[in-house]
Amino acid sequence: MRRDVAYFPPREYRDPRAWAIAAPRLIQAAAIAPFGAGEGFRLRAEAASLGGIRLAHLESGPYVHERAGKSAESSEPSFTLTLQRRGVSRIEQGGRTIELAPDDFTITDSSRPYRREYPTENTVLVILFPQRMLAIPPRSLAHLVGTSLSGREGLGAIASRLLGGVADHLAALREPLGLAMVDSVLDVVSTLLAARALGDDQADAPVWQLLEIRDYIMDHLDDPELAPASIARANFISERRLHHLFQGSGSTVGAWIRGRRLEMCRRDLTDPAAASRTVREVGEQWGFTNQTHFARAFRAAYGCSPSEARAAGTIAHEGEFEL
Numbered sequence: 001m002r003r004d005v006a007y008f009p010p011r012e013y014r015d016p017r018a019w020a021i022a023a024p025r026l027i028q029a030a031a032i033a034p035f036g037a038g039e040g041f042r043l044r045a046e047a048a049s050l051g052g053i054r055l056a057h058l059e060s061g062p063y064v065h066e067r068a069g070k071s072a073e074s075s076e077p078s079f080t081l082t083l084q085r086r087g088v089s090r091i092e093q094g095g096r097t098i099e100l101a102p103d104d105f106t107i108t109d110s111s112r113p114y115r116r117e118y119p120t121e122n123t124v125l126v127i128l129f130p131q132r133m134l135a136i137p138p139r140s141l142a143h144l145v146g147t148s149l150s151g152r153e154g155l156g157a158i159a160s161r162l163l164g165g166v167a168d169h170l171a172a173l174r175e176p177l178g179l180a181m182v183d184s185v186l187d188v189v190s191t192l193l194a195a196r197a198l199g200d201d202q203a204d205a206p207v208w209q210l211l212e213i214r215d216y217i218m219d220h221l222d223d224p225e226l227a228p229a230s231i232a233r234a235n236f237i238s239e240r241r242l243h244h245l246f247q248g249s250g251s252t253v254g255a256w257i258r259g260r261r262l263e264m265c266r267r268d269l270t271d272p273a274a275a276s277r278t279v280r281e282v283g284e285q286w287g288f289t290n291q292t293h294f295a296r297a298f299r300a301a302y303g304c305s306p307s308e309a310r311a312a313g314t315i316a317h318e319g320e321f322e323l
Helices: 016-026 138-144 154-168 170-174 178-200 206-219 228-234 239-248 253-269 279-285 291-302 306-312
Strands: 005-013 031-034 043-050 053-060 063-067 078-086 089-093 096-100 105-109 114-118 122-130
Touching (some): 016 031, 043 170, 078 089, 122 178, 154 170, 154 178, 170 178, 178 206, 228 239, 253 279, 253 291, 279 291, 279 306, 291 306
Antiparallel strands (some): 031 063, 089 096
């Protein structure tokens, strides 16, 4: 049975080779080396994994973290969010080099080569997540990857504080609503990125239209009759325009609706407060009127049946890396 919630308690590493072995399980594989001649290596890591999202809170001395080749770990496009909490770091990717100060954060493409330098004592939160969680068209996102976002004012300050709260309470993410909490924080980051995209290029105004339509879909997710025609009509656009907006985000209308419905079902199936409702009732509440289709779609997305997900409940796998 799949356990998609895992927590890895804080652990210290004094050997870069040991951390290089542990890193793939915690966040992502990469080459590790001390920063500068004569510098010793020291890193403290705490991590959590929820479904397709990995989070790591890292406190360390100076070191270099580098990936030279393209990642083959996952066929699904994914990104890495890095929040600088203490010290400074320099990140290089795709010809861009940025420096992060405390409260700054950035998005990088986790499948492409990169280099991260931590020249000082530092603390960072790193979150690896699927691209589909960002409600931003790939063209707009490409302009934002590898840029520094300030967390000291405006929307950035809100996002930075929320991310900091997640970093301080990784163990709490084992609770039933942990995944929903992380999803909500990433939604805030997605909104901030959309605002940045719109500010950088007025041609990206469709980003806001897509966000508004997605909000409408979420508000009507429990309607089994929800379909492109009704969505387009309610938002005063043509079906062709609707499909074009979603195509630009790397998804389709139907796939996005199905994905959100499955996420809501998984949330409810692992929530003790919803234990009195049957699997069928949970599926029907979120628009799945055909139980066979529901079960197949759920297994394809999460690797287990709805009943198995419920049986797993709030189990969180606690363990440390075997080195």
